[in-house]
Amino acid sequence: MLLDARQIERVSGKARIILLAIEDITERREIENGLEKARKELASTKIAEDEAREYAESMINTVREPLIVLDQDLRVVTASRSFYSVFKVNPEETMGQLIYDLGNKQWDIPKLRDLLETILPQKATFDNYEVEHDFTTIGRRIMLLNARQIERVSGKERIILLAIEDITERREIETGLEKAHEELTELATELKRSARVKSEFLANMSHELRTPLNSINGFSEVLYDEIFGPLNEKQKKYVNNVLTSGKHLLLLINQILDMAKVEAGKMKLTLSHIPLKSLISEIALLVEDMASKRHLQMALEVAEDLPDIEADELKVKEILYNLLSNAVKFSPEYSKIGLRACRKGTEIEVIVWDTGIGIATENMGKIFEGFFRVDTPYSRLSEGTGLGLPLSKNMVELHGGEFSVESEGLDMGTTVRFTLPIVSEKAV
Incomplete structure (x- = not known):
C-alpha cells in the first residue's frame, strides 16, 4: 500500500485535521519489477552478444588463412586481418560489399555463385573449390575455397563463413614434382x-x-x-x-x-643336395697352392656336425673360391687367413677372414659396385676385375642368405660373413 498524509486546517482556523490517503500499488510494482527484469535481461543479452561477437572476431583474426563472413544477402559482414593482408585491400572497400563486387569481380564466377547461393537454403557446404584468377592487387594466383553455414548467437540469422587459402606455391611445387x-x-x-x-x-x-x-x-x-x-x-x-x-x-x-x-635378372639356380663340409675342403685345397706361394697360414675351422644344404653347387664353389682367393690376394706375405663354418639355427654361417690390407671407411660403400677395386700396392700387383665380391653377394642373396663385409680400416684385415639356408639333415 502507498500512504499519503496531509494536515488540513478548518475554515474557522481553530482546529486542524489530518487527511490520510491509502492507495493499493501492488499491480504497479509488479509491472515495474517485470519491466526492470526485462531491461536487465536485455542488457545481459546485449553484453553476451557483444562478447560473442568479439570472441568470434578474435578467432577469425587469429586464423592464418584469409576468412570472410557473409550475411544472407552475400554481403561482407567482417573479414580477418589476413584477408586484408593477403589481398592488399582495406575494410572501407570490403565491409558491406556484395562478394561478387569485391576487387575486379574475382569471385563473380557462375559455378561459385551456384555453390554460395545454395549454402543457406539447403544448409549445404563446399570444400576445395579452386579459383585461378589474375587479381588486381596480387597478380595471378590460385585460391582454394571452403564454405560453411554458421548460426548467430540469437539463432534468428544465419551467416556464411568462407575460408580462402592461397595454394599457388603448392601447385607450383606439385607441378615441379610431377x-x-x-x-x-x-x-x-x-x-x-x-x-x-x-x-x-x-x-x-x-x-x-x-x-x-x-x-x-x-x-x-x-x-x-x-x-x-x-x-x-x-x-x-x-x-x-x-x-x-x-x-x-x-x-x-x-x-x-x-x-x-x-x-x-637372368641368373638362375640349379639346386641340389650339397655336402658343404667336403666342398669347403675341396676349395681350400685349390687355394692352398696360392697361399703357400705367399707363405700364408690358412686356418680352417669347420664344425664336425656341419649339415648338408640345398643349393647350387657351382655357385657355392664360386662364392667360396672368390672369398678365399681375395683373402690370399689382399694379404701380405707371412700373414694369416682363415675360414670358419658352423650351424646358426636354421642356417649355415661361413666366415672368411684375413689380416691383410683391410678396407678404408670411405670405400665401404663402394665394394659391392661392379669393377671397383681398392687402390693399394697389393691390389695393383694382383689380378682381378673387382667382380668377385658383388657376384658373391648376389649369389648368396639369390639363395635367400645374407652377406656382409666388415673392416676396421686400412691394414686392419677384412671379415666376410654369409649365410645359406639348411636342407633337412635327413635328406639323402
Missing part, C-alpha cells in the same frame, strides 16, 4: 635400356671370347701333357704360362658373363 617424376621415370627407363644393352653386349662378347679361349686352353693342356710329343723345359714353361693365363682370362670372362646375368 615434372621431376616424369623426368626420373624417363631417366630410369633409359638407364634400364642402357643396362640391358650393356648386359647384352657383355654377354655376346663374353660368349664370342669364351668359345675360342676354350679351344686355346684345351690345346694348351694337350701340349702341356705332352700328348703330341715331349717338350723341353723352356717349352713346357711357356705352355704353362699360356694355360695359366688362359684359365685366368676364362675366369674373368665367366665373371663378366655372370654379372651381366645378375643385372639382367
